[in-house]
Amino acid sequence: MRTTLLFFSMMLAIMSHGQNDQDRLMIKNFFDDALTGKQSYLWLEDLCEIGPRLSGSKTSLDAIHWVKSVMDTCGFDTAYLQPVLVPHWERGAREKATLTDRNGNSYELSLLAIGGSVGTPEGGLRGQVIEVQSIDDLDHLKAEEVKGKIVFYNPPFDQRNISPGSSYGANVIVRSRGAIAAAKKGAIASLIRSVGSSYDDAPHTGTGNYLEGLDSIPAAALGVQSAEKLHDILALDPTATIDLSMHCQWFDDAPSYNVIAEVRGAEFPDEIIVMGGHLDSWDISDGAHDDGAGCMHSLGALKLIVNQGVKPKRTIRAVMFINEENGTRGGIAYADSALAKNEKHIAAIESDAGGFSPRGFGMTASDDKRSKVESFLSLFPRNTISYISRGGGGVDIGPLHRADGTPMLGLIVDGQKMFDLHHSPNDVFETVHFRELELGTATMAGMIYLLDQYGL
Ligand SMILES: [Zn+2]
Structure with missing residues (x-):
């Protein structure tokens, strides 16, 4: 009895060892193909040439039709x-802010x-x-200290966090809720120091909120150097004023x-594994890292799997979600459709942290x-992913x-540079390194491949 058990467990170990070797080889093939073919990188370049992809814009639709035509090939x-x-x-038209001190010196702020x-309002506004x-x-x-003035939130980015996303998370409330708090005190506008990690003058936008029943006041983000200039001038002259003009507008839903894209499963077609990124971006850059990279990670990963001749057991989808930045309508529509069709998803993966070197995944399960999923880690090449942390996923x-x-x-990448670029005019294709991007694509392919082989 004992001998038989020992024999079987030895056989199992040998078989799973063999299986591990096969999986390791497949994953190595994904990396080889990604790094030599550079397909995600080349697609990302084409995507970025279309222009910014804010939801509802013509260029966002151009990008949608372009990506569909790529999928068809x-x-x-x-x-x-x-x-x-x-x-x-x-x-x-681009916004303008002119700071003027009591001596009549004036400075243009970047915002x-x-x-x-x-x-x-027509003609702009002026305030202390x-x-x-x-x-x-x-x-x-x-309230009387604030009424009729422009509120200026100036919290510095905490450089001490090894993961800059934590510092972003700590400060982003002034972007999302600052105008509400300022309006409650009777302010006429709300300015923030951009929530970004670099020391330059590129402003970082992002979504903000209003509260129904409360005045909606203009809200803008200053470049970090402009924020420091404003701080320095105010220290010398608290009566300095800003002339602000902004021309933003809301239109009907579009x-x-x-x-x-979908590859159907051969054994369990009703079990779906979905991966994706968001195709929309802010309107002031290519959205190369945020989130062109995540889209091309997902599309590229599905292509790598097909390139290897893999016939997946389960159904695999790559989804380019629309409207992550200012509404999440794409993610909601996808979930609504899945529910209405009674679809069974066994896992969902998002890449929305930039096209930098992969480090691990965050997982909510x-x-x-x-x-x-942790047991899969040893199948990936060294210096790619090394942990599955608790929590994480994605907005979509x-x-x-x-x-x-x-x-x-959610794919976790080396995030040191992300918040230098995120939501700013600097998030352009030239800042993406092809090896770093392709390592992410191959990592996504490897994870999807293993989830398909072994289920979850
Ligand atoms: Zn994003």
Whole structure:
């Protein structure tokens, strides 16, 4: 009895060892193909040439049709558009802010309207400025100290976090909620120091919010150097004023689409594994890292799998979601459709952290499932991914996860440079390194391949 058991467990070990070698070889092939073929990188270049892809814009539709036409050449089973109605906001003519001190010296500040902001009244507005570090600081001021002024939130980016995303997360509330807090005190506009990690003058936009029943006041982000200039001038002259003009406008919701590529499973076609990024970007850059990279990671990963002649057991989708930046309508539409069709997703993976070197995945699922995915790590080449951390996923796959509990994973990359570029005019194709991008694509392919082979 004992001998038989020992024999079987030895056989199992040998077989799984052989299986591991095969998996390791397949994953190595993905990396070789990605690094020599550079397909994701070449696609990303084409995507970036189309222009910025803010939801509702003509260029976003151009990008949607371009990506669908690329999918049609890839040998997938199908590629299709999933209709989504998206919010439509436009910046209009570039915003302008002129700071003037009591001696009549004036300085042009570099700024971008925060996404969704209202414009200034015809002819612009002028006001004195009150500087605070946080919404909490503002809340402690008396309304008469703020009324009729421009609130200026100037919290510095905390450089001490090894993961700059934590510092971004700590400060981004002034972008998302600053105009609400300022309007509550009677301010006429809200300015923030850009939530970015670099020391330059490129402003970083991003989405902001208003509260129904409260005045919507213009909201904009200053470049870090402009924020410091404003701080220095205010220290010398608290009566300095800013002339602000912004021309943003809201329009009716616009027709748009998620773009979906699919390879059907041979054994369990009803079990779906979905991966994706968001095709929309802010309107002031290529959105190369955010999130052209994640889109091309996903599309490229599916292509790598097909290139190896893999016939997946389960159905694999690559989804380019629309409207992550200012509405999440694409992610919601995908989840609604999955629910309506009673689809069963076994995993959802998002790449939305930039086209930098992959480091690991964050995963929101039970500990059992996370342990299973952890056991895959040894199959990846050294210096690629080395951990599966607890928590994480993505904004676009969040609605699916919340609707039916689909386990979700988010690709984690080396994030040191992301918040230098994120939502700023500097997020352009030239800042993407082809090896770093392709390592991410191959990592996504490897993870999808293993989830397909072994389920979850
Ligand atoms: Zn993004």
